[in-house]
Amino acid sequence: MINSQTQSTLRSFIKIWTDFATSLDTVPVIDKLRRGKFRIEDYQQFLINHRQQVIEGSRWIARAASSITSEYAEQRSMFLKHAITEHRDYKMLEANYVSVGGKLEDILQAEKNIGSEALHAFMYSRATEPNPFDLLGAMFIIEGLGQKKASQWGNQIKEQLKLDDKQVSFLLYHGTHDDDHMKQFEETLASGILEIKGMDRKIIKTARIVARLYRLQLEEIGHY
Amino acid sequence: MHDVYINSLGCFLPSSPVGNAEMEEYLGWIGGKPSKYRALVLRQNKIKTRHYALNKEGKTLFSSAEMAALAIGDAVARSEILVNDIDYLATAATLGDALVPGLASHVHAALKIKPLEIANFQSVCASSLMAVKSAYLQLKVGEHSCAAVSGSEFSSRYFRPGFYEHTDTFQQTGEIPFQTDFLRFTLSDGAGAAILETKPNARQLSLKIHWIDIRSYADRFDTCMVGGAVKRAGDWSYWGGFNSPIEAIHAGALMLSQDFELMKQMIPVWITHYLDLIDAGKIILKDVDHVCCHYSSYSLREEATKLLEKAGVMIDEQKWFSNLSTKGNTGTASIFILLEELYHSGKVRKGEKILCQVPESGRALNGFMLLEAV
Numbered sequence: 396m397i398n399s400q401t402q403s404t405l406r407s408f409i410k411i412w413t414d415f416a417t418s419l420d421t422v423p424v425i426d427k428l429r430r431g432k433f434r435i436e437d438y439q440q441f442l443i444n445h446r447q448q449v450i451e452g453s454r455w456i457a458r459a460a461s462s463i464t465s466e467y468a469e470q471r472s473m474f475l476k477h478a479i480t481e482h483r484d485y486k487m488l489e490a491n492y493v494s495v496g497g498k499l500e501d502i503l504q505a506e507k508n509i510g511s512e513a514l515h516a517f518m519y520s521r522a523t524e525p526n527p528f529d530l531l532g533a534m535f536i537i538e539g540l541g542q543k544k545a546s547q548w549g550n551q552i553k554e555q556l557k558l559d560d561k562q563v564s565f566l567l568y569h570g571t572h573d574d575d576h577m578k579q580f581e582e583t584l585a586s587g588i589l590e591i592k593g594m595d596r597k598i599i600k601t602a603r604i605v606a607r608l609y610r611l612q613l614e615e616i617g618h619y
Numbered sequence: 620m621h622d623v624y625i626n627s628l629g630c631f632l633p634s635s636p637v638g639n640a641e642m643e644e645y646l647g648w649i650g651g652k653p654s655k656y657r658a659l660v661l662r663q664n665k666i667k668t669r670h671y672a673l674n675k676e677g678k679t680l681f682s683s684a685e686m687a688a689l690a691i692g693d694a695v696a697r698s699e700i701l702v703n704d705i706d707y708l709a710t711a712a713t714l715g716d717a718l719v720p721g722l723a724s725h726v727h728a729a730l731k732i733k734p735l736e737i738a739n740f741q742s743v744c745a746s747s748l749m750a751v752k753s754a755y756l757q758l759k760v761g762e763h764s765c766a767a768v769s770g771s772e773f774s775s776r777y778f779r780p781g782f783y784e785h786t787d788t789f790q791q792t793g794e795i796p797f798q799t800d801f802l803r804f805t806l807s808d809g810a811g812a813a814i815l816e817t818k819p820n821a822r823q824l825s826l827k828i829h830w831i832d833i834r835s836y837a838d839r840f841d842t843c844m845v846g847g848a849v850k851r852a853g854d855w856s857y858w859g860g861f862n863s864p865i866e867a868i869h870a871g872a873l874m875l876s877q878d879f880e881l882m883k884q885m886i887p888v889w890i891t892h893y894l895d896l897i898d899a900g901k902i903i904l905k906d907v908d909h910v911c912c913h914y915s916s917y918s919l920r921e922e923a924t925k926l927l928e929k930a931g932v933m934i935d936e937q938k939w940f941s942n943l944s945t946k947g948n949t950g951t952a953s954i955f956i957l958l959e960e961l962y963h964s965g966k967v968r969k970g971e972k973i974l975c976q977v978p979e980s981g982r983a984l985n986g987f988m989l990l991e992a993v
Contacts (some may be wrong), residue, residue: 402931404933405930405931406894406897406898406930406931407898408888409891409894409926409929409930410894410895413887413888413890413891414891416887417836417839417840417884417887417888417974418838418839419839420839420840420841421838421839429841430854431852432853444915492787511734537623577713578929581929
């Protein structure tokens with residue numbers, strides 16, 4: 396039986412997540428995909444801009460893990476495991492880019508777009524604070540996107556650009572382990588971190604900020 | 620400001636109930652062949668019987684306006700008012716009988732009552748709550764004191780073979796798409812009505828309206844259930860934009876269709892509306908005694924309840940009232956037909972609260988209404 400504090404945090408999170416995920420269709424690049432007008436250049440740009448997010452993702456999670464004090468060893472393991480599972484994913488993304496005619500050196504040299512700069516500056520600043528469990532709110536926003544949206548986008552891109560699975564493997568791969576999103580979030584919330592005073596509010600606020608900045612990152616594709 | 624009460628409910632379901640095996644005898648066989656999706660759709664929606672306003676020859680027995688007037692007549696007959704006490708009429712329908720003028724004028728004519736103010740609401744299922752809300756506000760501010768509200772649908776007429784067989788898709792493949800055939804086994808005909816007054820009944824239970832909250836999410840969803848438009852190469856073409864209605868028919872712009880996958884994506888959004896109302900203190904879960912939720916298919920209800928349970932906001936299924944399986948999905952009429960049966964069932968006791976919900980997939984809309992038996 397989960398307690399009412401966990402449930403109320405979960406409810407707030409569901410609202411933020413749903414609002415974020417369903418309104419993404421109005422971001423110009425996603426709207427274009429939805430309208431069936433995607434070009435190969437759009438996919439290349441998407442991959443170039445997304446690579447920074449993937450690389451930085453495992454880095455700020457690792458930094459957050461190092462900010463977790465010893466009484467939260469179990470949660471620290473979770474952060475570390477998470478960082479490991481993702482820290483080489485960008486290789487797949489680079490291969491996808493090259494497979495659709497992109498030059499490897501172009502994607503390797505690409506810098507963060509202005510939305511990514513804002514998002515990651517925020518992430519690192521939070522990850523440096525002691526016991527930054529509010530970043531769980533961030534992780535579940537970003538994870539949820541991978542689970543719920545990536546494969547949908549991947550399939551749309553594949554269909555519109557007549558690509559094969561291998562050329563969109565990064566997006567398709569992230570959509571495969573589906574459905575446990577809320578369950579995992581609920582379990583993590585119930586693991587004792589909500590006993591830290593004010594943490595419930597902080598998790599929700601961070602989720603809201605990250606949802607906004609993540610959207611900005613997509614809105615600013617191609618703007619450096 | 621006045622309190623507003625639903626003082627009577629009525630319905631009109633044409634002819635005898637039609638069982639699953641008989642459906643196509645009324646709707647007809649497209650291309651002379653039975654539908655290949657019928658069994659699948661019926662297994663998912665779990666509807667067992669429904670009503671049609673046409674006979675087996677495809678002939679119209681009642682217009683939508685006539686059904687609405689008969690439902691209002693039924694509500695009046697079971698009320699403490701006289702039909703000429705009605706001074707405001709609001710009607711809701713997905714599609715009226717004519718494109719122009721609005722159905723409300725025709726319902727007024729069919730009712731044969733004195734000149735009065737009318738309002739016409741047209742969307743999909745949730746236009747029922749738009750109509751109730753307009754009447755509620757008219758009465759609340761004292762503009763009128765007695766209103767009739769109806770929801771009526773006659774969708775079966777658009778499900779006959781001639782509405783599909785002239786499309787290019789059918790001409791080329793001999794089949795119609797799932798998203799159009801699916802609706803043929805989902806929607807059916809009927810009308811429901813409510814009488815609203817600014818004072819409660821003297822002799823029978825009244826349902827006091829606490830609030831009605833309607834929210835559109837069209838900012839983020841593409842059109843999902845559509846009639847009069849067709850998507851070609853990613854863009855919508857509207858029927859009036861073709862060179863002739865015949866071209867529109869060939870392109871498939873005059874078939875009703877629904878994107879089932881897109882509709883499923885709307886469920887979490889509708890649930891966030893519910894969560895917002897809980898957070899705002901408008902819905903207090905432990906105070907809800909009956910849930911009247913209009914849903915088009917039992918399988919969608921299951922999807923929604925899974926999420927509600929996860930969020931810890933599920934109201935005990937024992938409190939859910941539904942007559943979808945026996946009276947079918949009648950669109951805008953459904954919420955009235957649900958409330959009518961619940962109200963007359965004797966299950967509602969004084970002091971109990973009824974939470975009504977009408978989601979609409981058209982372009983992602985959702986409405987809630989809270990009633991209290993007094």
